[in-house]
Amino acid sequence: MTHDHNPDKGRLWQRLRRVAFGLGGIAFVAGIVFWGGFNTAMEMTNNEDFCISCHEMQKNVYEEYRNTIHYQNRTGVRATCPDCHVPKDWMHKIQRKIQASGELWHHLLGTVDTPEKFDAKRLKLAQSEWARMKKTDSRECRNCHNFEFFDYSVQGRRSNKAHQEGLSAGKTCIDCHKGIAHSLPPIEQDIGVARDAVTPEVFHPTGAAGAGK
Amino acid sequence: MNKPTRNLAIALVVALSFGTLGGPSAYAQTVQSLRGADVAAPEPSPESYRVRPDGPPIQRDFVQQPPVIPHKVEGYEVSLNFNKCMDCHAWSRYQEFKATKVSLTHFKDRDGGELSNISPRRYFCLQCHVPQTDAKPLVDNTFKRADGLR
Numbered sequence: 001m002t003h004d005h006n007p008d009k010g011r012l013w014q015r016l017r018r019v020a021f022g023l024g025g026i027a028f029v030a031g032i033v034f035w036g037g038f039n040t041a042m043e044m045t046n047n048e049d050f051c052i053s054c055h056e057m058q059k060n061v062y063e064e065y066r067n068t069i070h071y072q073n074r075t076g077v078r079a080t081c082p083d084c085h086v087p088k089d090w091m092h093k094i095q096r097k098i099q100a101s102g103e104l105w106h107h108l109l110g111t112v113d114t115p116e117k118f119d120a121k122r123l124k125l126a127q128s129e130w131a132r133m134k135k136t137d138s139r140e141c142r143n144c145h146n147f148e149f150f151d152y153s154v155q156g157r158r159s160n161k162a163h164q165e166g167l168s169a170g171k172t173c174i175d176c177h178k179g180i181a182h183s184l185p186p187i188e189q190d191i192g193v194a195r196d197a198v199t200p201e202v203f204h205p206t207g208a209a210g211a212g213k
Numbered sequence: 214m215n216k217p218t219r220n221l222a223i224a225l226v227v228a229l230s231f232g233t234l235g236g237p238s239a240y241a242q243t244v245q246s247l248r249g250a251d252v253a254a255p256e257p258s259p260e261s262y263r264v265r266p267d268g269p270p271i272q273r274d275f276v277q278q279p280p281v282i283p284h285k286v287e288g289y290e291v292s293l294n295f296n297k298c299m300d301c302h303a304w305s306r307y308q309e310f311k312a313t314k315v316s317l318t319h320f321k322d323r324d325g326g327e328l329s330n331i332s333p334r335r336y337f338c339l340q341c342h343v344p345q346t347d348a349k350p351l352v353d354n355t356f357k358r359a360d361g362l363r
Contacts, residue, residue: 067288069288156266156267157266157267157268158267158310179290180288183292184290184295185294187295189295189296189303190329190330191299191331191333192333
């Protein structure tokens with residue numbers, strides 16, 4: 001390639017190569033800076049403070065969550081909003097973040113901006129989250145809780161039985177542990193006056209008579 | 214005045230002055246709570262205690278006593294929306310979980326009429342039924358349970 005008869009052409013190629021490598025290096029560094037910045041900005045939307053900056057979240061689900069074991073417990077090991085609601089691995093996280101634009105949209109529309117509106121939608125919102133967890137075999141629960149390492153000798157009698165039977169029957173965490181972090185919608189237990197509530201079967205879609213909630 | 218009246222008057226004056234001039238401490242020294250603390254002092258608190266873990270049903274001490282809860286109830290919702298206790302202790306579900314079913318006494322409304330599920334009067338279980346802890350009694354006692362239950 002280089003046995004030219006025109007030495008100027010060779011020097012031209014040399015200059016072009018140097019420029020190309022220089023630009024490539026700058027682009028590489030710029031890419032790292034951009035990627036880091038993008039990730040930092042995304043992680044800023046991935047913590048509890050950001051989530052409760054919307055009053056719909058703070059007044060409803062955050063207040064309910066504060067009474068539960070994931071908020072405060074003996075060891076102080078906690079799960080905050082993203083730990084349960086945002087997947088940790090990149091592909092699923094990005095997918096969830098794109099879906100979150102729907103939440104921004106409804107915030108602007110004011111779909112659940114009063115307690116009454118929120119309670120009216122509570123069942124639908126809860127069911128969509130339960131369906132997501134069921135589909136992923138409670139992936140977010142398993143971020144922290146590895147049931148293969150349950151110490152059954154220190155679990156209580158009832159949880160011992162329920163876990164061993166349930167897990168060997170192929171159940172996943174969310175099948176039984178609904179309502180563990182936020183309040184349940186009204187459930188019809190045939191007690192007292194009839195009201196706007198759903199029957200327990202809504203929470204056990206398989207309809208099995210196994211270990212219930 | 215005559216002698217008996219004068220003696221009575223003197224006795225009354227002495228008795229009243231003992232209470233007034235002696236001050237409240239004169240009487241308070243003879244009044245002590247069962248726990249040994251002064252009446253006005255803050256109560257001695259129990260040592261740090263734990264709720265008793267899941268176990269078999271606990272025997273009652275009185276015939277009409279609401280049985281105590283032999284397991285932890287931390288985080289169990291009993292609200293207008295949902296009664297977690299009935300999830301296991303309802304007549305339709307207790308066999309599945311090998312739990313004690315709610316007693317028939319819970320099925321009457323306030324006029325004595327019979328209901329087909331628990332009465333709103335008996336809806337809030339924790340008003341009568343409580344879990345147990347391992348806290349020591351604050352006062353030694355010789356309590357024995359009712360005769361028929363021993």
